[in-house]
Amino acid sequence: MFGWTGTTLRVDLTKGTITREATDLELAHDYLGARGMGGKIMIDEVAPDTDALSPANKLIFSPGPLTGTFAPSAGRFEVVTKAPLNNVIAGSNSGGAFGPELKYAGYDALIIEGKAAKPVYLWIKNDEVEIRDASAVWGHTTPDTTDLVRAETDEDAKVACIGPAGEHLSPIANIMNEMHRAAGRSGVGAVMGSKNLKAIAVFGTGAVTVADPDRFKAAVMKARKLIQAHPVGGTGLKAYGTDVLVNILNQTGALPTRNYQDGYFPTADKTGGESLAAKQLVRPKGCFSCIISCGRVTKVDNPAYAGYGEGPEYESAWAFGADCGIDDLDAITKANFLCNEHGIDTISLGSTIACAMELFELGVITAKDTDGVQLTFGNVPAMVEMTRKACTGEGFGAKLAQGSYRLAESYGHPELSMTCKKQETPAYDPRGVQGIGLNYATNNRGGDHVRGYTIAIEVLQNGAVMDPRVTEGKADLDITFQNLTGALDSAGACLFSTFGIGAGELAEMLSAVTGVEYSVDEFMKIGERIWNQERLWNLKQGYTTDDDALPKRLLTEPIKTGPAKGEVNHLDKMLPEYYQLRGWDEKGVPTKAKLKELSLA
Amino acid sequence: MAKVLMIHPDKCTGCRNCELACSFEHESRFRPGASRVQAYTWEREGMSVPMMCQQCDDAACVKVCPTGAMHRSTTLANLVDWDERVCIRCKMCTVACPFGNARYDAASSSIFKCDTCQGAPECVTFCPNGALEFVDDEQQVRSRKKAYAAKFKEAFQEVS
Ligand code: SF4
Ligand code: SF4
Numbered sequence: 222m223f224g225w226t227g228t229t230l231r232v233d234l235t236k237g238t239i240t241r242e243a244t245d246l247e248l249a250h251d252y253l254g255a256r257g258m259g260g261k262i263m264i265d266e267v268a269p270d271t272d273a274l275s276p277a278n279k280l281i282f283s284p285g286p287l288t289g290t291f292a293p294s295a296g297r298f299e300v301v302t303k304a305p306l307n308n309v310i311a312g313s314n315s316g317g318a319f320g321p322e323l324k325y326a327g328y329d330a331l332i333i334e335g336k337a338a339k340p341v342y343l344w345i346k347n348d349e350v351e352i353r354d355a356s357a358v359w360g361h362t363t364p365d366t367t368d369l370v371r372a373e374t375d376e377d378a379k380v381a382c383i384g385p386a387g388e389h390l391s392p393i394a395n396i397m398n399e400m401h402r403a404a405g406r407s408g409v410g411a412v413m414g415s416k417n418l419k420a421i422a423v424f425g426t427g428a429v430t431v432a433d434p435d436r437f438k439a440a441v442m443k444a445r446k447l448i449q450a451h452p453v454g455g456t457g458l459k460a461y462g463t464d465v466l467v468n469i470l471n472q473t474g475a476l477p478t479r480n481y482q483d484g485y486f487p488t489a490d491k492t493g494g495e496s497l498a499a500k501q502l503v504r505p506k507g508c509f510s511c512i513i514s515c516g517r518v519t520k521v522d523n524p525a526y527a528g529y530g531e532g533p534e535y536e537s538a539w540a541f542g543a544d545c546g547i548d549d550l551d552a553i554t555k556a557n558f559l560c561n562e563h564g565i566d567t568i569s570l571g572s573t574i575a576c577a578m579e580l581f582e583l584g585v586i587t588a589k590d591t592d593g594v595q596l597t598f599g600n601v602p603a604m605v606e607m608t609r610k611a612c613t614g615e616g617f618g619a620k621l622a623q624g625s626y627r628l629a630e631s632y633g634h635p636e637l638s639m640t641c642k643k644q645e646t647p648a649y650d651p652r653g654v655q656g657i658g659l660n661y662a663t664n665n666r667g668g669d670h671v672r673g674y675t676i677a678i679e680v681l682q683n684g685a686v687m688d689p690r691v692t693e694g695k696a697d698l699d700i701t702f703q704n705l706t707g708a709l710d711s712a713g714a715c716l717f718s719t720f721g722i723g724a725g726e727l728a729e730m731l732s733a734v735t736g737v738e739y740s741v742d743e744f745m746k747i748g749e750r751i752w753n754q755e756r757l758w759n760l761k762q763g764y765t766t767d768d769d770a771l772p773k774r775l776l777t778e779p780i781k782t783g784p785a786k787g788e789v790n791h792l793d794k795m796l797p798e799y800y801q802l803r804g805w806d807e808k809g810v811p812t813k814a815k816l817k818e819l820s821l822a
Numbered sequence: 823m824a825k826v827l828m829i830h831p832d833k834c835t836g837c838r839n840c841e842l843a844c845s846f847e848h849e850s851r852f853r854p855g856a857s858r859v860q861a862y863t864w865e866r867e868g869m870s871v872p873m874m875c876q877q878c879d880d881a882a883c884v885k886v887c888p889t890g891a892m893h894r895s896t897t898l899a900n901l902v903d904w905d906e907r908v909c910i911r912c913k914m915c916t917v918a919c920p921f922g923n924a925r926y927d928a929a930s931s932s933i934f935k936c937d938t939c940q941g942a943p944e945c946v947t948f949c950p951n952g953a954l955e956f957v958d959d960e961q962q963v964r965s966r967k968k969a970y971a972a973k974f975k976e977a978f979q980e981v982s
Binding site: 289290291293318321325364367399400401426427428429430431434438445449503504505506507508509510511512514516518529530531 | 950
């Protein structure tokens with residue numbers, strides 16, 4: 222057995238039992254690992270009507286077959302669970318070194334079920350696995366938790382944990398690993414919190430084996446060269462991080478501003494990666510096996526917002542920046558630090574604060590609701606203070622920590638929540654970039670960019686050029702990216718490796734590692750299978766074609782200023798074609814023939 | 823001409839490609855625990871430092887080795903080599919190295935110490951950030967020295 226370790230670890234927190242089982246390799250061939258395999262395990266084991274925060278939900282940590290090898294920038298893992306935010310299959314992807322360590326400890330996946338009677342953490346040292354008391358760690362921030370758990374286990378253990386937000390069951394809480402990397406979206410941290418599981422520490426001394434070492438090395442050398450020669454993968458991301466996108470999207474006229482009231486922010490440059498590199502950046506950092514190094518070690522000296530940590534990524538800088546009408550990068554970086562320390566999703570929280578700002582300016586909420594804070598767009602100290610409150614769950618912060626859909630709905634204005642399937646849409650305005658709108662609407666986890674990153678072509682012209690303003694060809698483009706990402710995530714690769722390589726290189730590395738021959742077609746088919754599997758789950762959750770939608774504002778209120786002035790999104794022109802190309806009926810239900818073709822029926 | 827392995831912690835991103843390359847070269851699989859180079863990361867500070875054998879001229883590991891297994895290579899300049907056939911696994915070298923750069927591995931019954939892949943270190947090939955360099959002794963510090971010289975140059979250019 223190569224690539225996979227062959228063993229899956231199961232921990233039942235209710236019973237306190239720890240069991241090992243053989244990884245189903247036939248399934249692994251069809252679903253690879255990480256998102257695909259995790260999703261398959263969840264569908265097989267969790268009843269669709271399970272309450273996401275009940276002991277019956279399961280929390281699965283799963284690396285991919287490439288994880289732990291030197292395939293470039295492919296050391297990732299996925300946290301899979303039923304999402305408390307919106308009931309979808311939450312697959313939150315993270316880097317760092319936690320996923321590889323799980324493999325070296327001997328596991329293809331870790332399945333956590335039940336609920337501990339009191340706070341615990343899990344300590345995995347190869348085949349010694351223990352459930353330990355975490356009462357002394359509960360309540361601590363993620364960096365402090367990491368240090369405390371390491372002091373009790375091993376100083377080199379890799380630690381994934383929740384912060385106070387996960388403990389408070391915020392549906393936008395995340396899971397942090399190695400202090401700064403986040404499995405960020407859909408509230409996976411709340412599921413961990415609901416299980417009374419504060420942290421997982423792993424130390425592994427085993428190996429990941431390779432079927433054909435010579436072939437693998439040759440494939441890796443080729444992939445590395447392609448990424449290193451790419452202007453984004455090889456140079457841009459290391460120099461400026463993902464936040465380099467601020468200026469690019471602003472110049473496209475698709476930088477959502479003030480809760481999507483506009484698509485252009487005149488002073489956006491102050492919040493971009495170039496500004497970050499000039500001021501807050503200490504040095505670039507890389508995840509395990511990464512050759513791109515987009516990570517930002519950053520510090521803020523300004524005493525009002527002083528701190529040290531990592532980030533922000535582009536989407537975080539946008540959420541606390543342009544979306545809140547803010548151009549103070551010290552403050553944005555501080556908000557990002559607070560989120561990481563307390564374990565809450567930056568995109569969702571920033572967008573929720575923006576939504577609250579609009580509610581405030583409209584007079585729907587007043588200073589009475591916001592603990593006396595004048596929560597207007599552009600109010601920098603207010604933004605940071607609200608972030609802090611959401612992190613700790615104090616006062617109005619407890620409402621913000623529910624995400625923008627629940628917030629806006631509670632005040633009778635769900636239309637001001639910029640969400641798809643209740644999850645906040647990230648930093649690309651669908652009115653200025655048509656295809657990403659289709660992706661938000663059809664995305665299996667709701668408002669999400671990474672699983673159908675049409676921006677790569679529509680804006681960044683990576684390998685092909687397409688006009689962002691047109692709808693033609695976007696259904697096909699979106700489907701290609703959605704399928705590619707399904708397979709890429711499940712292999713353990715980082716999305717950014719596509720700034721240099723594609724399905725061909727990934728399939729070749731996968732074949733060499735596992736000894737199972739994957740053609741490009743088969744690789745893409747795996748992605749399509751995973752996408753359809755997730756779709757079927759969503760249909761069981763009661764989602765219908767009516768939910769393949771965008772916030773009304775994006776369809777009816779044109780962008781007011783900037784290069785995309787006057788534009789709205791034309792989802793209706795793309796969605797029928799999308800269904801048709803997917804082999805789904807006009808209601809968005811996969812046909813029998815399609816499911817058969819994908820071995821899903 | 824002797825080549826030396828130089829580390830540049832200022833360029834290291836903590837990606838551990840060096841560890842992966844090292845274990846792959848020695849075992850054809852990925853076991854960072856078997857790597858002769860380790861990149862340690864201090865997560866709070868976001869700082870990483872790669873560590874490996876310095877191939878000391880006056881090597882403690884060679885001095886304490888009772889069998890001559892740990893010896894100065896006769897074929898490659900600036901290499902302290904380990905002869906697994908002669909070694910009795912008494913582990914004295916692992917005790918003696920002041921940097922912790924030699925360790926005993928029970929799984930493979932070996933002493934893990936950098937052998938520069940016999941003059942072609944894979945960690946250097948795989949480091950994506952130039953944090954590891956295999957250079958002639960005469961040029962060992964050239965890049966570092968020049969980088970500082972350039973800073974002086976800028977300063978002087980401004981005042982003159
Ligand atoms: S193992 Fe230690 S003592 Fe021996 S040559 Fe290397 S650094 Fe020097
Ligand atoms: S490969 Fe280079 S950058 Fe990466 S950890 Fe090793 S020395 Fe540091």
